Each structure stands twice: as structure tokens, then as C-alpha cells.
Amino acid sequence: KSPTDGWFTQRGGEKMNDFDLILFLLAFLFICGILSYPSLTEHFWIPSWRGAMIEAEQGTELQSTAHGKEGTVADAEDSANLKPVKAVDRVEAVREAFRHAWKGYKAFAWGHDELKPISKTHGEWFGLGLTLIDALDTMWILGLKDEFAEAKKWVETELSFSKNVDVNLFESTIRVLGGLLSTYHLTGDTLFLDKAKDIGSRLMPAFKTPSKIPYSDVNIGKGTAHPPRWTTDSTVAEVTSIQLEFRELSRLTKDPQYQNAVEEVTRHVHRLEGKRDGLVPMFINTNSGKFTRRGAFTLGARADSYYEYLLKQWLQGGKKETELLEDYLQAIEGVRKNLLRQTSPSKLTFVGELSNGRLNPKMDHLVCFLPGTLALGAHNGLPADHMELALQLMETCHQMYAQMETGLSPEIAHFNLQSNNGRDIDVKPADRHNLLRPETVESLFYMYRFTNDSKYRDWGWDILQNFNKYTRVPSGGYTSIGNIRDPLNPAPRDKMESFFLGETLKYLFLLFSDDNELISLDKYVFNTEAHPLPIWPSTSSGRSPELS
Numbered sequence: 001k002s003p004t005d006g007w008f009t010q011r012g013g014e015k016m017n018d019f020d021l022i023l024f025l026l027a028f029l030f031i032c033g034i035l036s037y038p039s040l041t042e043h044f045w046i047p048s049w050r051g052a053m054i055e056a057e058q059g060t061e062l063q064s065t066a067h068g069k070e071g072t073v074a075d076a077e078d079s080a081n082l083k084p085v086k087a088v089d090r091v092e093a094v095r096e097a098f099r100h101a102w103k104g105y106k107a108f109a110w111g112h113d114e115l116k117p118i119s120k121t122h123g124e125w126f127g128l129g130l131t132l133i134d135a136l137d138t139m140w141i142l143g144l145k146d147e148f149a150e151a152k153k154w155v156e157t158e159l160s161f162s163k164n165v166d167v168n169l170f171e172s173t174i175r176v177l178g179g180l181l182s183t184y185h186l187t188g189d190t191l192f193l194d195k196a197k198d199i200g201s202r203l204m205p206a207f208k209t210p211s212k213i214p215y216s217d218v219n220i221g222k223g224t225a226h227p228p229r230w231t232t233d234s235t236v237a238e239v240t241s242i243q244l245e246f247r248e249l250s251r252l253t254k255d256p257q258y259q260n261a262v263e264e265v266t267r268h269v270h271r272l273e274g275k276r277d278g279l280v281p282m283f284i285n286t287n288s289g290k291f292t293r294r295g296a297f298t299l300g301a302r303a304d305s306y307y308e309y310l311l312k313q314w315l316q317g318g319k320k321e322t323e324l325l326e327d328y329l330q331a332i333e334g335v336r337k338n339l340l341r342q343t344s345p346s347k348l349t350f351v352g353e354l355s356n357g358r359l360n361p362k363m364d365h366l367v368c369f370l371p372g373t374l375a376l377g378a379h380n381g382l383p384a385d386h387m388e389l390a391l392q393l394m395e396t397c398h399q400m401y402a403q404m405e406t407g408l409s410p411e412i413a414h415f416n417l418q419s420n421n422g423r424d425i426d427v428k429p430a431d432r433h434n435l436l437r438p439e440t441v442e443s444l445f446y447m448y449r450f451t452n453d454s455k456y457r458d459w460g461w462d463i464l465q466n467f468n469k470y471t472r473v474p475s476g477g478y479t480s481i482g483n484i485r486d487p488l489n490p491a492p493r494d495k496m497e498s499f500f501l502g503e504t505l506k507y508l509f510l511l512f513s514d515d516n517e518l519i520s521l522d523k524y525v526f527n528t529e530a531h532p533l534p535i536w537p538s539t540s541s542g543r544s545p546e547l548s
């Protein structure tokens with residue numbers, strides 16, 4: 001008999017007991033497994049979507065990302081459930097998020113337009129270092145001096161606009177011209193003003209059209225401009241949301257050509273037929289100067305910043321240009337009359353879209369700029385009911401985040417007027433993406449500045465935490481995602497838009513900062529890409545002081 005055999009034989013009487021013990025242990029392990037199922041799924045599956053796309057071991061960063069000495073994002077999240085996180089820690093968390101985004105941009109996309117954080121490479125749109133320029137004033141405001149210094153060096157030594165490249169007039173105005181002008185104001189460094197003049201003058205050929213309504217595209221190297229290949233129309237928001245920047249460029253350079261060109265567009269649109277109670281269609285023809293494809297009205301894509309720039313130009317010019325104010329007030333009444341509805345069952349107020357007289361109860365996330373703009377107007381003496389509407393719309397934009405499984409908003413929300421499913425908000429499969437957009441945190445910033453209600457900070461804090469949870473890429477950067485309804489697989493899209501650094505993180509930082517004088521809203525207006533430009537010192541005319 002072998003010793004083993006003997007062992008079994010000797011212990012023959014206890015054999016059943018061993019079996020029982022094994023069964024008991026297996027049952028015990030099984031029950032433990034069931035009890036810890038939620039945390040198992042959380043800790044296994046969330047990293048797994050990253051692991052599948054990126055590297056398996058990097059998924060753990062979700063739980064271990066350090067932000068400063070205070071602890072981790074996960075720690076902060078846990079403690080947030082117990083006690084409020086201090087403003088100073090939130091400010092520090094935004095700095096940490098910026099550094100993490102910058103780390104990816106620096107490593108894989110330095111000097112290029114956009115970071116593709118998952119494939120660890122870059123995307124090019126205009127080839128002008130868009131993310132770097134968009135982020136300059138954010139770094140200055142966040143006090144990230146080393147990062148700012150290296151970016152400035154790139155602007156000094158590498159940035160050239162002498163390039164045979166087609167750029168979009170609107171996008172390069174709000175991001176590049178706006179970013180350079182605001183950085184010049186914050187730093188006083190003429191490097192940025194010189195660069196602003198260079199890009200500003202290269203964009204001017206866009207205005208050489210039969211109607212003076214600018215073309216959408218300019219070749220900044222050749223000095224030629226053209227509309228998109230398929231149409232001679234321009235987008236209304238695009239031709240009416242370049243005014244703050246070009247007016248400021250004229251003021252600084254004492255050269256009226258920029259201001260004249262954009263104000264001609266403003267005057268033209270002011271007089272134009274085809275509006276509905278102050279609401280504008282989405283397209284305008286560069287030959288005829290008339291609105292085209294009339295009948296569709298939205299506060300979202302293609303029209304949004306028209307409304308924003310009416311108010312902000314009026315503020316920039318010292319509240320003297322009454323036609324701007326009239327158009328703004330009329331438009332807000334037009335919104336109330338034509339587009340405003342409430343959901344069922346919770347009576348959330350939203351701004352729908354009108355299509356040939358029929359209301360479509362859908363709202364782009366882009367519309368969430370509106371609570372902030374309305375609040376800014378009310379702060380500047382416009383009717384108190386603008387503030388009431390701002391409060392209601394802010395709640396709706398918050399719900400567009402809070403009601404989603406990831407706590408992040410879809411690109412487009414569909415609202416229920418008569419709810420059959422108990423939900424106020426539905427999301428169509430094609431609209432489930434989130435591009436790290438700023439509009440809601442932008443409005444939260446205004447609402448907090450004007451009300452001091454800490455709930456707006458808490459809502460912004462939730463959004464930052466969810467960006468960290470679902471969009472943060474361990475090797476550096478943040479990514480837009482394809483599905484805000486699936487926390488187990490939010491479907492990363494491998495793109496960090498420049499406005500995440502230019503706008504989203506800047507507004508979050510200002511929301512959490514206790515320093516109200518940091519970009520005072522009585523001294524600056526933010527352009528539509530969150531670049532602060534000064535409100536002009538008062539003069540008797542509506543022209544910028546240096547030109548009057």
C-alpha cells in the first residue's frame with residue numbers, strides 16, 4: 001500500500017467529512033461571490049472596456065488616479081457622499097484633470113490640432129495647434145505656469161499662419177483669434193497680439209462676397225475664400241458669432257476694417273426678412289444675402305451663438321448699441337412664444353425646435369449655453385423673468401446629466417410631452433454620444449456667480465467626477481464617448497476636442513474658485529469659446545473707443 005493509499009484508508013471513516021467541508025467551502029465562496037456581485041462587476045467590467053481598448057493593467061487607474069496630496073478622485077467621490085468637498089479641493093481636482101489632459105496632448109499630439117488619446121496619436125483639422133492655442137488662457141487662469149511657458153515657446157517658434165490650408169472662418173475666429181486676444185489681455189505679452197493680427201488679417205478674404213455675408217472657408221496662405229463645395233449658403237450662427245473678436249481686433253490695432261466687416265453682417269441680419277418673432281433661420285446665402293431653407297428654428301446647432309453674441313456685443317460695447325439689445329429681447333420673447341414647453345411627468349422646461357410650424361420636442365446639449373446667457377442679461381438689468389427662465393432651464397440641463405446612467409449628457413435629448421414610460425427624457429441611439437462639451441458647466445458657472453447657490457457647484461462636481469470615471473484615458477487625455485447610457489461600455493471615440501481644455505475645464509475651475517474677481521463678469525465677456533475679452537471702457541458712441 002502506498003502511504004497515500006494508507007492515508008485515505010486510515011482516514012476512511014472521515015472521508016465524508018472532508019467532502020462536506022469542501023462542499024461547505026464552495027457554498028461559502030459562492031455566497032460571498034453573489035453578495036459582492038455589484039462591486040465585482042464595477043471593478044472588473046468598467047476597467048474592462050478600457051482594457052479592451054487600451055491596456056488591461058491601465059484600467060485600474062480609474063480607482064487610483066491621484067489628484068494632489070488630498071487623495072484620489074475615487075476617494076474624493078466616496079467622501080463626496082458623506083460630506084461636501086471643499087472648494088479648494090475641487091479647484092485642485094480641475095488642475096489635476098487639466099494636467100492629465102495636457103500630459104496626453106504633450107506626449108502624442110504636441111503642436112497638432114487634437115489628441116486621439118486611445119490610439120496615442122493626433123488628429124489634424126486646420127493644422128494650427130488648435131488645442132494648444134485654445135488652452136493658453138486656461139493655463140494662465142489655472143496658474144499652470146510651466147505648462148503655459150512651454151506652450152508660449154511653441155507659439156513663438158513654431159506657430160505659422162503662412163500655410164496653404166483651408167480653415168473654417170468661425171472656428172478659427174472663436175478658437176484661434178479669440179484665444180490669442182484673450183491671452184494677450186491676460187498676459188500683456190505682445191507676442192499674442194501680433195499673432196492675433198496675423199490670423200485676423202488672413203481671415204479677411206472671407207468677407208469678399210456679393211452680399212458681404214462671409215464664406216465659410218478661407219485659405220489663409222493663398223488669401224482666397226469659398227463656400228462649402230455643396231452650397232453657397234453660410235450658417236447663420238457662424239457669420240454672426242465672430243463679431244466680439246473682430247471688433248476687439250479693431251480696437252487694439254486701431255484699424256477699423258475688421259469691425260466694419262463684421263458689423264456690416266450684423267446690420268444686414270438685423271434688417272433681414274424671414275425671422276419669426278426674432279428667431280433666425282439656420283442658413284443665409286452668400287450671393288443674395290437672404291435667409292434660405294426657412295421654416296426651421298432652433299436655439300441649437302447653426303443658430304445658438306447668434307443669440308449669445310447679440311447680448312455679449314451689447315455688453316462689450318458698454319450697453320449703447322440698442323439694436324443689439326432690441327434683437328436679443330425680441331428673440332427671447334420669440335423663444336417663449338414658439339419654442340418653450342414643459343415635460344411630463346416632471347414639468348421640466350425645455351427649448352424645442354420648430355419645423356414648418358410643428359414643434360419637435362428635442363434639444364441639443366448646445367442649447368445649455370442659454371441659462372448662463374439669460375442670467376448674464378438679468379445681471380445686467382434685463383427683465384427678472386429672464387432669470388426665472390434661466391433657473392428652470394438650468395435644472396433641465398442638469399437633469400440631462402443626472403438622469404443618464406453615466407451621469408453624462410447625450411448630445412441631443414428628446415423630451416416627453418405626454419410620458420408613457422414615466423421618463424421625462426429619452427435618448428435616440430444616434431444621439432447617445434458625449435463630446436466633452438462645455439455648455440452646461442458654462443451655465444453652472446454663471447448661475448453660481450449670480451446666485452451663490454452651492455447646488456450649482458455640486459452639479460458641476462458630479463460632472464467632473466463622471467468625466468473622470470468614463471472619459472479619462474489612463475495614458476493621458478480624455479476622450480469623447482459614444483454611449484452615455486452604458487456605464488459598462490461607454491464606447492470611447494478616441495478624440496479630445498480642443499474645447500475641453502479651452503472651455504469645459506476653464507468653466508469648471510471658475511465655478512469652483514472662490515475668487516469672484518478672477519475674470520469678473522463686470523469687466524469681461526467670454527466669447528463663445530470661453531475666451532474672455534474686455535468690456536470696453538465707456539465712450540459716448542457705440543464704436544470702440546479707439547475708433548470713435
Ligand code: DMJ
Binds near residue numbers: 366499503529
Ligand atoms: C465650441 O466650439 C463653442 O462653444 C461653440 O459655440 C459651440 N461648439 C463648441 C462647444 O460645444
